[in-house]
Amino acid sequence: MTKSDLKDLALQMKFPIVSDEGLGFLIDKIKENETKKLLEIGTGIGYSAVILEEYVDSITTIERNIYIYKIAKMNIEKYSSGKITLINADALELSLEDKYDLIFIDAAKAQYRKMFNKFKNNLTDDGIIVCDNLSFHNLKPENVSRNTKALLRKISNFKEFLKTNIEFETTFIDVGDGMSVSRRKR
Numbered sequence: 001m002t003k004s005d006l007k008d009l010a011l012q013m014k015f016p017i018v019s020d021e022g023l024g025f026l027i028d029k030i031k032e033n034e035t036k037k038l039l040e041i042g043t044g045i046g047y048s049a050v051i052l053e054e055y056v057d058s059i060t061t062i063e064r065n066i067y068i069y070k071i072a073k074m075n076i077e078k079y080s081s082g083k084i085t086l087i088n089a090d091a092l093e094l095s096l097e098d099k100y101d102l103i104f105i106d107a108a109k110a111q112y113r114k115m116f117n118k119f120k121n122n123l124t125d126d127g128i129i130v131c132d133n134l135s136f137h138n139l140k141p142e143n144v145s146r147n148t149k150a151l152l153r154k155i156s157n158f159k160e161f162l163k164t165n166i167e168f169e170t171t172f173i174d175v176g177d178g179m180s181v182s183r184r185k186r
Helices: 003-013 020-032 047-055 066-079 109-122 146-163
Strands: 037-041 058-063 084-088 100-105 123-131 168-173 179-184
Touching (some): 003 066, 020 047, 020 100, 020 123, 020 179, 037 047, 037 109, 047 058, 047 066, 066 084, 100 109, 109 146, 146 168, 146 179
Parallel strands (some): 037 100, 058 084, 100 123
Antiparallel strands (some): 168 179
16 A cells, blocks of 8 residues: 555545645645644644655644544554654644644634644744645635534634734635645744
């Protein structure tokens, strides 16, 4: 079995993973910023961590769902070269001391602002925070359920938070399902 089998597994499970385009964008950012340590919030089945591991010295990845965590653990044990630390916890209840060159947020969309604010202190001075799924499949509020409308509103509010943030400068990129890159203002 190969790493690409992980993508096939996700598709079979109908489990969302970062798009190929988004993954390529992340790899480019890792190279551009000479990223050594990466923090991923939202492991999923471990796909992105396993792929990105090749480009960094270490990855710490957090997954709160115990069922998904167990799948990720099996996949990481099978495909990782040993640079991935997997943590089963709610990211918002976890304290980390380490500093990371890149923080990748790809977890509960409604919690992005809380996660951004919580983990920005774990970012190195020149580090970046990348958030995924900011277009959320280009869904329109008039075409979705009440719960999805609420989620779209939270994503929209988070994007506004990024645009008006006095501490970080953010660029929005129309890649994959919409990404943002935030860097501390100098």
